[in-house]
Amino acid sequence: MSGPEPWWTDAVVYQVYPRSFADGNGDGVGDLAGLRQHLDHIADLGVDVIWLSPVYRSPQADNGYDISDYEDIDPLFGTIDEFDALLVEVHRRGMKLVMDLVVNHSSDQHPWFRAAKLSRACPKHDWYIWRDPVDGHEPNEWRAAFGGPAWSWDPGTGQYYLHMFTPQQPDLNWDNPDLRAAVYAMMNGWLDRGVDGFRMDVINHIAKDPASLSDGSAGYVMQPRIHDHLQEMHERVFAGRDALLTVGEMPGVTVADAALFTDPERRELDMVFQFEHVGLDHGPDTKFDNRPFDLPALKTSLARWQTGLAESGWNSLYLANHDQPRPVSRFGAAAVAAAAGFDADPFTLRYESATLLATVLHLHRGTPYVYQGDEIGMVNAGFERIEDYRDIESLNWFRGAVGRGTSIPDALDALAFRSRDNARTPIPWDDSAPAGGFSAVTPWIGMGQGWPSITVAADRAAGDRSVFDHHRRLIDLRHASRTVRLGEFELLEPDHPSLWAFTRTLVDESEPPLVVVANLSSSVVMLPAAIGSRLETLVLGNLGRPEVADELRPWEARVHEFGPA
Numbered sequence: 001m002s003g004p005e006p007w008w009t010d011a012v013v014y015q016v017y018p019r020s021f022a023d024g025n026g027d028g029v030g031d032l033a034g035l036r037q038h039l040d041h042i043a044d045l046g047v048d049v050i051w052l053s054p055v056y057r058s059p060q061a062d063n064g065y066d067i068s069d070y071e072d073i074d075p076l077f078g079t080i081d082e083f084d085a086l087l088v089e090v091h092r093r094g095m096k097l098v099m100d101l102v103v104n105h106s107s108d109q110h111p112w113f114r115a116a117k118l119s120r121a122c123p124k125h126d127w128y129i130w131r132d133p134v135d136g137h138e139p140n141e142w143r144a145a146f147g148g149p150a151w152s153w154d155p156g157t158g159q160y161y162l163h164m165f166t167p168q169q170p171d172l173n174w175d176n177p178d179l180r181a182a183v184y185a186m187m188n189g190w191l192d193r194g195v196d197g198f199r200m201d202v203i204n205h206i207a208k209d210p211a212s213l214s215d216g217s218a219g220y221v222m223q224p225r226i227h228d229h230l231q232e233m234h235e236r237v238f239a240g241r242d243a244l245l246t247v248g249e250m251p252g253v254t255v256a257d258a259a260l261f262t263d264p265e266r267r268e269l270d271m272v273f274q275f276e277h278v279g280l281d282h283g284p285d286t287k288f289d290n291r292p293f294d295l296p297a298l299k300t301s302l303a304r305w306q307t308g309l310a311e312s313g314w315n316s317l318y319l320a321n322h323d324q325p326r327p328v329s330r331f332g333a334a335a336v337a338a339a340a341g342f343d344a345d346p347f348t349l350r351y352e353s354a355t356l357l358a359t360v361l362h363l364h365r366g367t368p369y370v371y372q373g374d375e376i377g378m379v380n381a382g383f384e385r386i387e388d389y390r391d392i393e394s395l396n397w398f399r400g401a402v403g404r405g406t407s408i409p410d411a412l413d414a415l416a417f418r419s420r421d422n423a424r425t426p427i428p429w430d431d432s433a434p435a436g437g438f439s440a441v442t443p444w445i446g447m448g449q450g451w452p453s454i455t456v457a458a459d460r461a462a463g464d465r466s467v468f469d470h471h472r473r474l475i476d477l478r479h480a481s482r483t484v485r486l487g488e489f490e491l492l493e494p495d496h497p498s499l500w501a502f503t504r505t506l507v508d509e510s511e512p513p514l515v516v517v518a519n520l521s522s523s524v525v526m527l528p529a530a531i532g533s534r535l536e537t538l539v540l541g542n543l544g545r546p547e548v549a550d551e552l553r554p555w556e557a558r559v560h561e562f563g564p565a
């Protein structure tokens with residue numbers, strides 16, 4: 001990266017999943033009014049940007065990732081006036097607001113799709129992806145992400161339409177220039193309203209292979225036209241506007257692809273969400289085949305991305321979002337115990353696990369994303385009955401797996417580890433009945449096993465064991481330190497089974513290098529002499545000052561200035 005760095009190179013983003021953040025109107029579902037009441041919680045953390053998951057009009061088949069009107073707010077969440085008021089309050093606190101942009105697909109209730117279904121002659125028909133039957137069947141074998149074929153039959157037109165997710169989420173046809181123009185107009189509308197950018201849902205899926213619709217993901221991920229589309233979007237929407245943030249969600253993206261998407265010279269995106277590190281514990285067939293946590297695999301994967309995007313491009317850094325299990329349960333002491341065949345109690349060493357994982361993540365080079373609730377160390381939901389789940393992916397998978405012969409207890413175990421609902425339980429503001437200050441009524445989804453012991457109020461009163469305060473220190477450090485922002489990354493001891501260690505070094509040596517050392521085990525780890533002998537000033541740690549500098553206590557993470565060899 002040459003020249004003055006973009007503003008977001010020292011920014012930290014906080015993701016709000018609105019239906020689970022705070023309920024302002026007493027219907028059991030989080031909304032804009034609730035978010036507005038709790039903005040100080042986010043501002044106190046010191047973050048720069050809020051990414052708001054979808055609040056547009058939607059039948060909520062996939063919790064708002066199925067949009068029926070891109071230009072209005074769903075009544076479940078509030079009104080457009082409440083949105084404008086929220087935006088003012090966010091800006092008044094010196095933060096930015098980034099919207100979710102879901103334009104690989106719309107809802108099947110969107111007027112565009114309703115028109116598209118009327119007849120093959122309707123101009124909107126070509127805004128979606130249709131195929132005639134082949135020998136009375138779907139045109140190819142593509143499967144939808146949430147189960148079943150990716151094609152659904154429409155009797156009116158006598159054609160199949162494509163949907164990579166549920167049948168209620170028909171895929172838009174980005175080869176149609178009128179569709180593209182409509183999307184750009186909508187995006188410009190939100191930017192003119194004052195929003196500060198977009199997180200773009202599965203944006204690397206928008207270019208399909210129109211000629212062949214060949215089998216396998218090669219036909220819908222990373223088709224060459226994706227770069228044309230993103231460059232056109234940049235020119236028609238982002239060019240000439242200042243201080244925006246654009247991040248593309250890209251399942252399956254490689255380091256080489258990401259370097260292209262995020263090379264500033266190419267004018268496509270600021271950064272992408274890659275999926276390599278969150279796929280390491282998935283089985284070969286489905287993500288519900290859970291594999292044990294493997295620290296060397298995780299740290300070397302992230303290190304590869306650090307190196308791959310060191311010269312040009314930029315990383316986004318995340319361990320969680322609304323689609324992933326909670327990091328404490330997935331990568332913390334409970335996960336390490338489970339990998340060794342022991343009982344996995346997510347409350348064991350929870351403060352240590354949450355703060356260690358945050359330290360490691362925030363000290364990488366890139367833009368960190370904090371998912372709501374991780375700043376207080378929330379754990380997986382711990383649901384034990386299928387009736388507790390709400391997520392369409394989880395429910396579809398459960399039905400299919402049990403149908404194929406998986407026992408109900410095994411299927412429930414798989415969900416308890418992997419379901420997206422693990423991260424969708426309400427924010428427990430306090431321990432009051434019935435819903436921890438999230439809502440005055442029974443919430444749309446259970447509070448989960450963490451409540452009432454884990455709450456915002458308890459964490460913020462926990463003094464030197466507050467996960468929130470530790471996050472705030474990490475965010476302050478990034479804002480203050482050019483080394484954290486821009487220093488080169490080098491992984492140390494890549495094969496060590498429980499030590500995660502790396503250095504950050506500014507090429508111009510204007511600040512001393514930093515070393516991060518973290519012990520992901522419940523035993524003391526002795527640092528190798530090549531690291532231990534070079535530890536200088538303690539910059540930050542999750543367990544306070546150590547008695548023995550070159551020993552790490554269980555789940556201890558420290559950042560030190562790194563002296564000469």
Ligand code: TEU
Nearest residue numbers: 062065102145165201202251287322323
């Ligand atoms: O997710 C896309 C995606 O590929 C996955 O993260 C997905 O949620 C799941 O892991 C597949 O097994 C995005 C959104 O983040 C997600 O919430 C939506 O359901 C999905 O797109 C469809 O819009």
